[in-house]
Amino acid sequence: MRILYFSDTHFITSSAEAVFIMKMADAWTRNGHGVEVFAHVRSGTAPEIHRYYGTNGRFSIRSYGHTRIPGAKRLLRMSTAWRFARKVPSDLVYGRCLYAVSSAAAAGSPVVLEQHTPPDSRAKARLLRRLFRGAAFRRLVVITESLRAHYLERFADTLQAHQVVAAHDGADPMEALPPPPERERVQFGYVGSLLPGKGWETVVALAHRFPQHDFHIVGGTEEEIARIRSRGVPENLRLHGHVPHQQIPERLARFDVALLPPLERVVVSSGQDIARWMSPMKLFEYMAAGRPVIASGLPVIREVLTHGENGWICPPGDLDAWGEAVRRLAGDPALRRRLAERARADFLANYTWEERARRVLAGL
Numbered sequence: 001m002r003i004l005y006f007s008d009t010h011f012i013t014s015s016a017e018a019v020f021i022m023k024m025a026d027a028w029t030r031n032g033h034g035v036e037v038f039a040h041v042r043s044g045t046a047p048e049i050h051r052y053y054g055t056n057g058r059f060s061i062r063s064y065g066h067t068r069i070p071g072a073k074r075l076l077r078m079s080t081a082w083r084f085a086r087k088v089p090s091d092l093v094y095g096r097c098l099y100a101v102s103s104a105a106a107a108g109s110p111v112v113l114e115q116h117t118p119p120d121s122r123a124k125a126r127l128l129r130r131l132f133r134g135a136a137f138r139r140l141v142v143i144t145e146s147l148r149a150h151y152l153e154r155f156a157d158t159l160q161a162h163q164v165v166a167a168h169d170g171a172d173p174m175e176a177l178p179p180p181p182e183r184e185r186v187q188f189g190y191v192g193s194l195l196p197g198k199g200w201e202t203v204v205a206l207a208h209r210f211p212q213h214d215f216h217i218v219g220g221t222e223e224e225i226a227r228i229r230s231r232g233v234p235e236n237l238r239l240h241g242h243v244p245h246q247q248i249p250e251r252l253a254r255f256d257v258a259l260l261p262p263l264e265r266v267v268v269s270s271g272q273d274i275a276r277w278m279s280p281m282k283l284f285e286y287m288a289a290g291r292p293v294i295a296s297g298l299p300v301i302r303e304v305l306t307h308g309e310n311g312w313i314c315p316p317g318d319l320d321a322w323g324e325a326v327r328r329l330a331g332d333p334a335l336r337r338r339l340a341e342r343a344r345a346d347f348l349a350n351y352t353w354e355e356r357a358r359r360v361l362a363g364l
Contacts, residue, residue, distance in 0.1 A: 001361070002034040004088065006081050006095035006104065008073075010040045011049045011061070014221075014242045016193070016281050021096070022053040023170065027357035035059040036088075038080060038100070040066050040073060054172075054246030078103040085109040092138070092364065102127055105136035112360070114141040117277050118150055125154075132158040140164045141360045143279040144300045150277075167360050168304060170353040171284035177253045177291070179337060186213045186330040189255035191248060191282045194220035194228070195268060197275065199261030199296065204228065205319055206259075207237035210326055218243060218251050248285055257329050257336065258286035260295040263316050276300065287347035292339035294325045304351075310343040 005028075007021045018039075025035045041049070041063035050057040064076040081100035085093055085107035093104040093111045098119075105111045111131075119125040131137055132155060140163060142148050148166040152159055180187065190203045200217055207215040211234060218240045220228075225239045233239065243251060252258065260283050266275040278300055286293045287310070295301050296316035305311035312329060314321040329336055349355075 001091040002089065003028060003036070004081075004084055004090045004093045004104070004109075005035055005037045006077065006093065006097050006100035007037065007039045008077060008097035008100070010042050010066075012042070012044045012052050014219075017096070019053060019245050019281065020169070022049075022055050023172070023353045024357060025059045026053075026055040027170075027353035028361075029056060029058040030354055031357050033361075036084075037061050038064060038077075038084075040064050040076075042066055052244055052246070054244075074099050082107050092361075094360075098124060098127060098131070102131050105131055105134050109136060110138050111136050112139045112141060112364070113137075114143075114360070115151075116143045116147070116279075117272055117274055118147070118154065120272055129155065129158050132163075137163075138364055139360075142166050142277075143169060144277055145303055146300050147277040165360060165362075167356050168351060169279040169281045169284055170351050170356040171281065171288040171347065173348060173352050174249045174252075174285075174288045177249065177289050179290075179340070180254075180256045182333055183256075184212075187216065187254060187256045188213060188259055188326065189216040189218065189252070189257070190259040190261070191218040191251065191285065192280070194224040195266070197263040197266035197273075199259070199263065200228070201263070202261035202317065202319065202322060203259055204231075204233065204237060206322060206326055207234050209319070209323055210330075211236050213326070213330060214238070216240060216251075216255065218248075249289060252285065252289040252291055255291055257326075258282075258289075258291040258293050260286065260293055260301070261314075261316070261322065262296050262298060262301075264298070279304075284347060284351045287343040287351065290340045290344040292329060292336040293343060294322070294329065304346075305343075309339075310346050311339060 009018045025037045028035050046061045064080050077097050077100040081103040085104035093109045095101040096114050101111050101113045145166045148164050192198055194200050215237045265273050267273055293311045295311050297313040307313035312325050314325050
């Protein structure tokens, strides 16, 4: 199948969305499809972009162009999607950008839309209804079962159950990392952004409580890290900053325990709270690396993890419960190994990018 994949992200950027776009395109090519990715390219040639994200280079990357004029980026995406949908032979248009996908549908191409949050305006909800009712619409892909239920309820007049597929985030199937050596100072690590509610706040608090262990935060801009340092950080907390995505396995190899501590509200740069809908990419990277995970018990995380089986669940933001989990896993290497082995097995069976790429297109 030849797929035109329309995003609304930028390259090169540290955003999880950009990683997601590149990894999905990469997985489709491994599954035998031809793919062209569309994005706003700020800097970097296609080979440089592939190297940065650790992808295979077997799909092309086209730029919408780049502009700072408000609203112009949306018009660039819409006009590009219209033009390519009409002129370039393809079997399917797939996209995270509602406006580009709607333009391609208006041009007559069969389309699949992927959404990771509900619409945040009435205008977007109206555009979604128009898309769902159109002859070109094939499927809506969402990232959690919670979000699937929301869309089916909110758009009950236009969507049917078989048209909505839930597919959690994914990760590459890393080579099994060797188990860390048993050591007195256990290494706890978090990988991710430093946006409010993502959970870095809990990691900082745990580092203060447990000076006998080491804590690591991988991610964040220089400005964000400076703000955290200005509040005071203990000597056993290391702030590593952002690293290219292809270096993540190397960082995970240094952890004894991986931390996933989002709070009950996770506010992204758009101002939207995504805690009810998100499927954190780092969860699947932790599982792929064979590291035991302590995670917040948000419903969307419980769709993947079961307490005491493939992860250790704590109430979000409950530092006493998180502290008890740190003590329990720090003192029980056998428990860490058991949780890690089960998590990796579950990942390989269900959450690789290739498995996700198959799932979202199955039956089309």
